Amino acid sequence: MATFYEAYRAKEFLSKRMLKRKGIVGIGVGYADPKHPNKGAGINVYTDKIGPAAKRRLLNALNAAISIKKTPVPMRLITTGPAFATAAPSAGAITQAEYRRRVRPVPAGYSVSGLNGGAGTAGLIVSRDGQLFLASNNHVLSIDNFHTTPTVQPGQADGGTVANDHIGRLHEFVPLRRVGNNYLDAATSLPRNNRLLDPRYGVDRRTVQGVLLPSVGSRVFSESRTSGRRPGVVESVNTDILVRYGDPYRDLLGTIQFRNQTIIRGHFAEGDSGVVWLQDTSFGGTQAVAMSFAGFNLGTRSISFPMSWFNQAFRTQVAQPGGRTAHIRKINVRGNYKYAQPLTKKELNSIKVVRAARRK
Incomplete structure (x- = not known):
């Protein structure tokens, strides 16, 4: 039976050699058998829609590669189709009317966008030095990975306009890279005043x-x-994955690589980008777990990064009513690879949070 550390080491080895092989979308760490967690850890390999013969060839290649490590780690091939991220919901997308309406002050979970013609989700309301921010994805709040733009609620795809629905502007974001590893698709919007944001959820x-x-x-x-309200389960962590970008970044980015992401099994569709997944706990109430930025074209899973990474990078805290911020409960999980890991100092230094440039 493999440990999560052994599965993580095997994932690192495979990812360097196999991630960009045709048919593979992502490689992560999960249960060897989700129905029987006591069977230990395994590697989840997310694949494009391929035929039985191609799947056998792919599995043989993966097993041949992992045999070099001489540590037996079970492997599961999970057919998902390609991963995608877009701020432009298709015309036929099924939506929940409640979450597309204009609401003031704006809580997390509702439609929002920059002036990119699309709509995503307000992930969470966060705070830094008493200033509130709306947290979501770069590709939801931005237009070109560089310039600031007004934020409207509801998003433009849901009828939002600057004249009637302007709540703030793109403030800071993590630029997405065509080359090298990405960790977050993340941005903040600075409200016109704090009263426009409601530091609560849903x-x-x-x-x-x-x-x-x-x-x-x-x-x-x-x-x-x-997608409105729905449940999910964390299927894999520390997942390296290739994500294809649509509008507004189709030509700017194409397909780019993300490292150590979290895969959540649960419905995800266009317009859900930016959503933050929560977990009810016995020790600390409701906790923010991860922010999704992309999904697979079969719609059954989302690709997310830990919300704690967002707070590390942007130096924010979860906002609460009355000007309070969430109490941080320290739980040491570093080295426990059943969990996503905190960003290392090296990783954090590689993530550049920049102030959106004003147009001249």
């Missing part, structure tokens, strides 16, 4: 108590612009 206006790193098998839930 239809029930739930107060989030803190952040928790995702762990394999954890049961989570979320509320978002397209």
Whole structure:
């Protein structure tokens, strides 16, 4: 039976050699058998839609590669289709009317966008030095990976306009890279004033108590612009994955690589980008776990990064009503590879949070 550390080491080895092989979308760490967690850890290989013969060839190649490590780690091939991220919901997308309406002040979970013609989801309301920010994805709040743009709620795809629905502007973001590893698709919007934001979550206006790193098998839930309220489960962590970008970044980025992401099994559709998944705990109430930025074209899973990474990079905290911020409960999971890991100092230094440039 493989440990999660052994599975992580095997994933690192395979990812360097096999991630860009035709048919492979991502490689991560999960349960060897999700129905029987006591069977230990394994490697999840996410694949494009390929035929039985191609799948056998791919599995043989993966087994041949991993045999070099001389550590037996079970492997599962999971057919998902390619991973994609877009801020432009298709015309026929099924949406939840409640989450597409204009709402003031704006809580997490509702439609929002920059002036990119699309719509995503307001992930969470965060705070730094008393200033509130709306947290979501770069590709939801930005237009070109560089310039600032007004933020409207609801998003433009849901009828939002600057004249009637302007709530703020793109403030800071992590530029997405065509070459090298990406860790976050993330940005903040600075509101015109703090009163425009409601530091609570979803239809029930739930107060989030803190952040928790995702762990394999954890049961989570979320509320978002397209899918509304739904459950999910963390299927894999520390997943290296290739994500194809659509509008507004189709020509600018194409397909780019993300490292050590979290895969959550649960419905995800266009317009859900930016959603934050929550977990109810016995020790600390409702915790923010991960922010999704992409999904697979079969719609059954989302690709996310830990919300704690967002707070590390942007130096923010989860905001709460009354000007409070969430109490941070220290749980040491470093070295426990059933969990997503905190960003290392080297990784954090490689993530450049920049201020959006004003147009001249």
